[in-house]
Amino acid sequence: MxxxxxxxxxxxxxQPTEAAQQAAEQxxxxxxxxxxxxxxxxxxxxxxxxFLTPDLSQLHDPFAMHDMQKGVDRIQNAIMNAEKVTIYGDYDADGVTSTAIMYETLDQFGANVDYFIPNRFVDGYGPNTAAFERLIEGGTQLIVTVDNGVSGHDAIARANELGCDVVVTDHHELPETLPDAAAVIHPRHPEGDYPFGGLSGAGVAFKVATALLEEVPQELLDLAAIGTVADLVPVVDENRVLVSLGLKILAQTDRLGLVNRMQGAGIDPSQLTEQSIGFGIAPRLNALGRLDDAAPAVELLTTLDDERASELAQLTEKQNKYRQQLVADISETALTQAQDADHRDHPALVITGEHWHEGVLGIVASKVVETMGKPTVVLNVNPDSNTAKGSGRSVAGFNLFEAFDGHRDLMVAFGGHAGAVGMTAKADQLTALQTAFDDAAETQHLTDQPKGQxxxxxxxxxxxxxxxxxxxxxxxxxxxxxxxxxxxxxxxxxxxxxxxxxxxxxxxxxxxxxxxxxxxxxxxxxxxxxxxxxxxxxxxxxxxxxxxxxxxxxxxxxxxxxxxxxxxMVVEDKRTQQLHKTMFSEAGTYVFFNQRVYEQLRTQLPPTAVSIVVTAGQEISDQKINTLFLVDCPASIADLQRVLGHITADRIVAYFYLKQSHYLLGMPERAQYAKLFRFVKTHQNVDVGKRMAELAAYLKIDASQLVLMLQIFSELHFVTIENGQLTPIAQPANQKIETAPSYQSRQTQIETEKQLLYSESAVLKQLLTSFTADK
Structure with missing residues (x-):
């Protein structure tokens, strides 16, 4: 299962209702x-x-947004006075499209405008005091933030001290106290009354552009669509209009960078959908900011130079492939770690490594969560600074922010929300961090959480x-x-x-x-x-x-x-006469019925595997597992029933390896027994220990069959075999061959092989299922 x-x-x-049928008809x-x-x-x-016919008439009045008029007035004043304006953006796809929208809008007015994208690894997210100081020192007189700013109290206060105004345009969660900016343009401002609060950063920038231009800038709809889709905001109301119409503009865009980028990503403009943005364009824009400087992404979106557009498109593709390889390499290591003996029993995971690129650890954490189904934090450990920095992702019903919020003493920096967090932990406190994570899983009843719907x-x-x-x-x-x-x-x-x-x-x-x-x-x-x-x-x-x-x-x-x-229960019929290393690469429980086979293969098993060697009289504990591998063929069906009577598995993989098939060889014929009996009656002290092959050739009996026949004769006291010497017993008692233990054991083994090795797949599945049906 x-x-x-x-x-x-x-x-x-x-099975539509009457109301649905009537609406459908109309x-x-x-x-x-x-x-x-x-x-x-x-x-x-x-x-x-x-809903079905989105158009520009459905867009709301931009001046209904809080502080829109104040912000527009301040920007227009800067344009008229030739003040230097810097657009302060963000390094993700929403941030760079927001920046491009605002930059192009002000550039249309002939403004003295430039843009600045903070570096994830140097400046961090949002207004940075040192970055603001550098910009102001360079002549900036007005800073317009896009896709950030509502939490930039210190940097904005410093800008005010230096005589530089800041207009904030943002869509992120509002703190209790807002910064002292010249304007805070936000669709969910507590003092505002804007009818739709779900805009992305690019959506807010687009509304500011609309207010400045006093008309809807349709040529910017492509950028608004990219930012809206990339930021995973609700695709309803205004956003539905921006994306629907933006896709049409994007399909015929003359932005040289996007044309090159779509060609490189294999995107056919005639087949363009929101998925083309989500899986083709946005990841490539994000790759720049995840790995290094995101400013080239803004240039890619705005350049009019065909040669430069081609260069930038190649750069984004190169960085995106590098990001993909980083994610693949780190994810492989992270998933192996997640399943090793030190981690697999934890309900929540702290995964660590060295020399991991911190810009992709959020993606890696998501992949571990997807595979393991556990909340996961992935950290890059820096021994020099004694810190471990990275990201975490959660599962439905588990508040990741709450899990760590009470343990800030273990961390240098921490932030996020229920579903995702970023942190810099103390490298010597990682064990305590894992303990705190486990405790949170217990406190929040993680294992009792219902499935997401x-x-x-x-x-x-x-x-x-x-x-x-x-x-x-x-x-x-x-x-x-x-x-x-x-x-x-x-x-x-x-x-x-x-x-x-x-x-x-x-x-x-x-x-x-x-x-x-x-x-x-x-x-x-x-x-x-x-x-x-x-x-x-x-x-x-x-x-x-x-x-x-x-x-x-x-x-x-x-x-x-x-x-x-x-x-x-799933039964995978992989019966084989040869065992390969690739057959033992998966975690699970491996059952062996032959000690010698186990000894030969034990080093091939993955470190996360559990091994069971079934011996006579051995007790097997009741257990519920995911995957059970039946490596070799048991000597009897009873041995197999004993295993499946105690181990409940969702999936059984049946290899049933056997070096030599007794079923195919069959039992010795009566004429062969008679031939052997006549021989032993007339020969004394035959060295069968050394001359078995010679004897088998002389009697024209298969050597393995001859070994069985001699065991049977010994058990029935027809002969004695001591130190390899075969001696007949004079006048042995008359006994049936079928009564010998070795004969019965071989018969049982042949019947076992018949059912397990030579049955049709459907019959085998039915048999194995029947052994577990009554549990």
């Missing part, structure tokens, strides 16, 4: 789409129509996945926070062509089949599940979004898998 990561809340939109949309809109709060014809539109079968349905669902796009792409649950009759794909087999691909029709499905990052699904094609349930795949001019329907469950 593999449990789903989420609790699927099926809404059955394929709006000329599928009733399912109308039901989805109603479920999301758009329960009138007007609100549905507004996912709303599921409806249950579907593969034959219902069609282009018309996809096109109707696209009426709800662009998707994002608060407007998620609809998900559908599938319980397919079977899966076909299950395989791991990609250079390292990282991704999972298969076909979902129902009612004689199949549709492709892909699950990124889940290639390791391929053997599981291939072994249980009729036990799989999945959650997926309906998508299309365009390749070489051909368009095919495709399911993008978001969650997978496998019902019942």
């Amino acid at each position: 593999i449990e789903s990561h989420y609790d699927w809340q099926v809404k059955d939109v394929d 709006l000329k949309i599928d009733p399912m789409i109308a039901q989805i809109l109603i479920n999301r709060g758009y329960d009138t014809i007007d609100t549905m129509q507004t 996912l709303n599921v539109a409806a249950r579907l079968t593969a034959d219902k996945v069609t282009m018309p349905l996809y096109e109707q669902l696209q009426r709800l796009a662009p998707f994002g926070t608060d407007n998620p792409v609809p998900l559908f649950a599938f319980d397919p009759e079977t899966l076909q062509n299950v395989k791991a794909i990609g250079a390292d087999g990282k991704h999972l691909k298969f076909k979902v089949e129902d009612n004689g029709q199949a549709v492709d499905a892909i699950d990124f990052g889940q290639g390791a599940l391929a053997p599981v699904l291939a072994s249980a094609p009729d036990q799989v349930k999945l959650l997926a979004q309906i998508d299309i795949n365009v390749w070489q001019g051909r368009t095919n329907m495709q399911l993008m898998v978001k969650d997978i469950a496998v019902t019942g």
Whole structure:
């Protein structure tokens, strides 16, 4: 069994209400789409129509935002007086697009304007006092912050002392006390009354640009869309307009840097979606700030020089590939550490290393959380400064900020929120930090937390996945926070062509089949599940979004898998006559029925593996595990039943290795016993210890069969064998061959091999399942 990561809340939109059917008829949309809109709060014809047809008329008056007029007046005054204005941005994609929007707007007015992007590793996030002092010393008379500023009390106070005004434009959480700025433009200002508080930093900058220009700057919509999607703000209300219309502008943009960047990322402008931004453009802009200086990202967005645009596009691609490699390398080490003996039993993880690039540790932490399902902090340890700096990511229901907030004595710096934190810990306090993390997991009842919930539109079968349905669902796009792409649950009759794909087999691909029709499905990052699904094609349930795949001019329907469950125990039939090192790379419990086989392989097992060698009379404790590997073939079915009677596994991998098959060899024939009996009656003191092969050749009996026959004769007292010397017993008692213990043992082994090694896969699965059914 593999449990789903989420609790699927099926809404059955394929059974629309009367209200949904009426709305669908009026709006000329599928009733399912109308039901989805109603479920999301758009329960009138007007609100549905507004949602389905985003346009500029839906944008709110920028002057309704707090301090907008004050901020605009101060900026216009600076322009008129030729004051030097510096846009103070941020190093992520939202920050650099915000900077570009404000810079281009002021540049249109002929302002004496420049921009400054703080360096993550030197200046940190937000207003930095030393950076402000340098800017003012360089002649800046007005600083306009974008995507930051509401927490910059000290730096803004210092700017005031030096006679430089600061206009703050921001969208982040407001502190109890706001800085003493010339204006604080914020959509959720406590003294404001702006109708939509979910703008990104780029969205706020776009509203300031609108106020300055006294019209909507449609040429800046592409930048606003990038910042909005990149910052994961709600894609509803104004943001839906910015992204919808911004994608259209982006598809035909003449920004040389973006044109080069999209080409380098393989983005087809005619197929542009919010995912093109989220997975193609934004990560490349973010890569610059994660690794070094993000200022080139602003230049990339604003340059008019084709050659420079090409250079900057190549730089972002190079940095992005470097970031990807860093993430891959550190994640591999971090995941190995997460599963070692020192970490695997902790409910929450503190993962540490040296010479790790701190700019990517948040991504690494996310990957560990995704794989391990545990809250995780990943830190780079610097022995010289005795500090460990990095980031943490949480799971649903666990407040990561609260877990560490009461232990600031263990840290040099700390900040964040429930889902993510950044910290610089004392390197000699990491054990105490792990203890605090474990205690928080217990206090917050981490192991008792229910699964996170996912709303599921409806249950579907593969034959219902069609282009018309996809096109109707696209009426709800662009998707994002608060407007998620609809998900559908599938319980397919079977899966076909299950395989791991990609250079390292990282991704999972298969076909979902129902009612004689199949549709492709892909699950990124889940290639390791391929053997599981291939072994249980009729036990799989999945959650997926309906998508299309365009390749070489051909368009095919495709399911993008978001969650997978496998019902019942999974049995992977990997029976083999040869054992390879790759078969022992996975964590789990490995069962051996032969001590010699275990001794040969023990050094090949991963450090996180548990080994059990089954011996006669051995007690096996009751236990529940994830994966059980049956390495070699037992001598009897009873031995296997004894193991499965005490170990409950979600997944069984059956190798059942056997060096020599007794089933194929069979039992000796009666004529062979007679031939051997005649021989021993007429030969004394035969040295079978040294001359077994010679004797087997003389009698024309297989050597291993001859060994068994001699054991049987010895047990029945037909012969004696001492020190390798075979001597017949005169007038032995008349006994049946079948009564000998060795004969019965061999018969049992042959029957065991018949059932375990030479049965059909379905029969083997049924047999192993039956051994666990009564637990």
